[in-house]
Amino acid sequence: MTDLFNRARFIMVHPSHPGNVGAAARAIKTMGFRELCLVAPRFENVAELPEAQALASGATDVLASVRVVDTLAQALAPITLAFAMTARERVLGPPVCDIREAATLSRQHLLEHNEGHVAVVLGTERSGLTNEDIAQCQRICHIPANPEYSSLNVAQALQLAAWELRYALGNLDGKAATPAAGSAEVSSSDEGNALASNEKVQAFLAHWQEAxxxxQFLNLAYPKKLIPRMQHLFTRSALTNDEIDMMRGVCTAMIKAAKGQLRKD
Amino acid sequence: MTDLFNRARFIMVHPSHPGNVGAAARAIKTMGFRELCLVAPRFENVAELPEAQALASGATDVLASVRVVDTLAQALAPITLAFAMTARERVLGPPVCDIREAATLSRQHLLEHNEGHVAVVLGTERSGLTNEDIAQCQRICHIPANPEYSSLNVAQALQLAAWELRYALGNLDGKAATPAAGSAEVSSSDEGNALASNEKVQAFLAHWQEAxxxxQFLNLAYPKKLIPRMQHLFTRSALTNDEIDMMRGVCTAMIKAAKGQLRKD
Known part of the structure; x- marks a missing residue:
């Protein structure tokens, strides 16, 4: 069970208030998790600031081991299933679930994929996540709060998400050894069938865009919405390593064709 | 449904920090509740203090209508099912449940008893509820947090309890405000966002194969497993009409590139 908890990461994008980072560390630890990752925080040393320390209460170990990275892509590199927490409705984007469904999906994912890692991604208190952030996640996740007053701050939202995840993962205790465990063996025995990490998916998308x-399908001066729509399509598909390799082969062949380098028969 | 929410009360016994009272008001309101009751708070006028107001954020209406009473018995007077939130194990006392079970019990209770009222009772941050407080409640309610670090503050505990209660009560009227339903409507109202028919998917796959x-990525004399694997990838993705159109545009561009028909810039 501990292993499952260690394969969950909480990511805060551009946190600006040290107190929220401290409160997030506390919330994570109370629910048995320990991985907090900050993307380009306003203060590089936020974890050391007094307000963060104060609100972390006894969770200073989580703060001390916090990862600070420059981009969301870096934070998501090892992640195979990421949930973008957002309150706003989006016309275009990954499928939507609520935090309880997200917890159930995470549990299934972690059981079925021994190398799977899940993440909950939260934006800034002021503006939330951008469409670009969300496009890097497999799911949008809502907290169905009071529609007339859904003013949860980022630490509270994270507390609720961590609670739901704990409840779902904790229920495994005693009920393990289900068929899901069996199917995990099948998947993990085969590297090619394993889900590709976010890093691999992003590298493929860059290659695909180049192709x-x-x-001449995509004009970067007038991309319209092609880039996010492609990103959405392939992120949602949860590509395996073999599928990534196959699609990269397609990219290479497209580029060769465009450059007039095809074999002449 | 509103009626059910109005028959739930949150009670804080001897709150000493105005900030916690404000945060509690916010937590309650975000989950669609409005009744907050304080038993002998350290500051009689706590709801008016700046720190309470600040942490209540937009929930000042909940603060303004807060009830202040002298004893827990007064706060519980109209209540028919009260849950004492406590982290400590008790040898003697009411039956124990966790907050999810408490939410389910509350729902049943409110549905079965038109005049029923439920309450969640929280103690002080320092000492929690006394045995005398707990004895006035029908149930002890736990939050199964990390046993090595269960340091939830009173506002966080209340947030989690209010969330669970909302989720249980909200599930009554069909599916209440689950955003998933909303987003489905958005999608289906728009032809382009609607899922493509199988016919369209098959036509795209034929076009894709041709491209x-x-x-020269695919050699039909030695197709290996490329065709079924591509089919699997794109069938699983549940493509929309817009995505089919987009991908067929890619096919057309690929074929043009292969035939040396690209524009010369």
């Missing part, structure tokens, strides 16, 4: 430009 | 042959 689309070369075949 | 892969043209760019």
């Amino acid at each position: 689309l430009v070369d075949i | 892969l042959v043209d760019i």
Whole structure:
């Protein structure tokens, strides 16, 4: 069970208030998690600031081991299933679930994929997550709060998400050894069938974009919504390592074709 | 549904920090509740103090209507099912449940008893509830947090309890305000966002296969498993009409590139 908890990460994008980072560390630890990752925080040394320390209460160990990275892509690199926490409705984007459904999905995912890692991604208190942030996640996750007053701050939202995740993962205790465990073996025995990490998916998307430009399907000066829509399509699909390799082969062939380097028969 | 929410009360016994009272008001309101009752608070006028106001954020209406009473018995007077939130194990006392079970019990109770009222009772941060307080409640309620670090503050505990209660009560009227339903409507109202028919998917896959042959990625004499794997990938993705159109645009561009028909810039 501990292993499952260690494969969950909480990511705060551009946190600006040290107190929220401290409160987040506390919330995570009370629920048995320990991985907190900050993307480009306003203060680089936020984890050391007095307000963060004060609100972390006894969770200073979580603060001490906090990861600080420059981009969300870095934070998501090892992640195979990421939930973007957002209150706003989006017309375009990953499928939507609530935090209880997210917890259930996370549990299934972690059981079925021995190398799977899940993440909960939270934006700034002021503006939330951008569409670009959300496009890097497999799911949008809502907290169905009071529609007339849904003013949860980031630490409270994180507390609720961590609670739901704990409840779902904790229920495994005693009920393990289910068929799901069996299928996990099948998947993990085969590297190719394993889900690709976010890092691999992003590298493929960059390659795909390059190929689309070369075949003159995509004009970067007028991209319209093609880039986010492609990102959405392939992120949602949860590509395996084999599928990534296959699609990268397609990219290479597209680029060759565009450059007139095809074999002449 | 509103009626059920109005028959739930949150009670804080001897709160000493105005900030916690404000945060509690906010937590209650975000979850659609409005009744906060304080038993002998350290500051009689706590709801008016600046720190309470600040942490209540937009929930000042909950603060303004807060009830202040002298004893827990007064606070519990109209209540028919009260849950004493406590972290400590008690040898003697009411039956124990966790906050999810408490929410389910509350729902049943409110549905079965038109005049029923439920309450969640929280003690002070320092000492929690006394045995005498607990004895006035029908149930002891735990939050199964990290046993090595269960340091939830009173506002966080209340937030989690209010969330669980909301989720249980909200599930009554069909599916209440689950955003998932809303987003489904958004999608289906728009032809482009609607899922593509199987016919369209198959036509795209034929076009895609043709393009892969043209760019010399796929050799139909030795297709290996490329065709079923591509089919699997795109079928699983549940493509929308817009996505089919987009991907067919890619196919067309691939074929043009392969035939040396790209624009010369």
